[in-house]
Amino acid sequence: MAEALTASALATLFTEARTHNGWLDKPVTGEQLRTIYELARMGPTSANCSPVRIVFIQSQEAKEKLAPALSGGNLKKTMTAPVTAIIAWDPEFYELLPELYPSGDARSWFTSSPQLAHDTAFRNSSLQAAYLIMACRSLGLDTGPMSGFDNAKVDETFLAQEGWKSNFLINIGYGDHSKVYPRAPRLDFNRACRVL
Numbered sequence: 001m002a003e004a005l006t007a008s009a010l011a012t013l014f015t016e017a018r019t020h021n022g023w024l025d026k027p028v029t030g031e032q033l034r035t036i037y038e039l040a041r042m043g044p045t046s047a048n049c050s051p052v053r054i055v056f057i058q059s060q061e062a063k064e065k066l067a068p069a070l071s072g073g074n075l076k077k078t079m080t081a082p083v084t085a086i087i088a089w090d091p092e093f094y095e096l097l098p099e100l101y102p103s104g105d106a107r108s109w110f111t112s113s114p115q116l117a118h119d120t121a122f123r124n125s126s127l128q129a130a131y132l133i134m135a136c137r138s139l140g141l142d143t144g145p146m147s148g149f150d151n152a153k154v155d156e157t158f159l160a161q162e163g164w165k166s167n168f169l170i171n172i173g174y175g176d177h178s179k180v181y182p183r184a185p186r187l188d189f190n191r192a193c194r195v196l
Contacts, residue, residue, distance in 0.1 A: 013137050020142040020171070021077045022179030028058075028082040028141065028172055036135045036172075043131035047106040051093035051121040052128035053164045055086040069153035074146050074169075081144065081171035085132065086154060088164040089125035091117065125167050133170065142175030 005013070033056050041050065057066050063079055066086075070078055078084050094110035094117060110117040133143050147168050154166040 012140075013134055017137050018142070018175070018177075018180045018183070020144045020173075020175030020180060022176035023077070023081050023171070024174040024176050026082065026174045028174075032139065032141070033058075033083065033172075035139060036132060036141075039135035039138065040128060040131040043128060045124040045127060046120055047097065047104075047109070048100045049093050049097065049106070049120060049124055050100055050128070051089045052125040052132075053088045053090050053159075053162065054132070055088065055158050057084040057086065057158075058082070065157050066154070069150040069157065071148035074148045077144060078146075078169070078171055082173035083171070085170040085172060086158055087125060087129040087132070087167045087170060088155075088159055089121040089167055090162070090164050091121060092163065093117075093121050121165075122167065129167065129170065136170075136172055141172055144171035144175075145169070146171070 011017075037054065045051070057063055063084070066084065067075060067079060094107045097107040097110075110120065129145070133145060136143050145168060149166075149169060151166045155164070159166060
């Protein structure tokens with residue numbers, strides 16, 4: 001099943017992909033968002049716990065509700081992005097484990113340890129967000145992940161009804177390559193890795 005990707009595909013996903021701060025006036029469709037999620041949901045999580053919850057902000061009304069929660073540096077690029085994904089996590093993700101992990105009683109692992117439940121939900125929602133970024137890139141879309149917002153305001157405005165908690169935001173669209181910053185350095189293998 002596994003085969004190496006072409007150099008062109010690796011460039012799309014990694015080596016030439018960039019974080020975007022400016023956007024072309026080109027919409028992202030609801031069908032594209034559904035396809036992005038359908039791809040991203042296939043990535044592995046601990047015990048298939050799948051804690052990520054996503055609110056796609058697309059309408060002008062929703063953007064105006066989001067604006068007061070954004071830091072100054074993130075306001076313009078978010079308001080002009082076709083879509084902003086609120087990456088959130090469900091603190092009670094374990095309630096779905098009888099369905100998602102039917103081979104064992106994984107629910108009890110988390111109901112008996114609130115700290116483990118929190119850490120697992122936060123860690124795995126971050127992991128699933130990375131899959132979402134790769135799904136966007138694989139479909140020809142660009143992304144701009146960011147912190148720099150008031151989590152409490154976002155939670156209150158968009159997530160309180162479900163009890164979800166915000167992790168970070170990802171702008172999604174067709175990036176304006178003229179507004180990309182020069183690529184920042186990355187640590188090389190010898191500085192970041194050990195082989196034992």
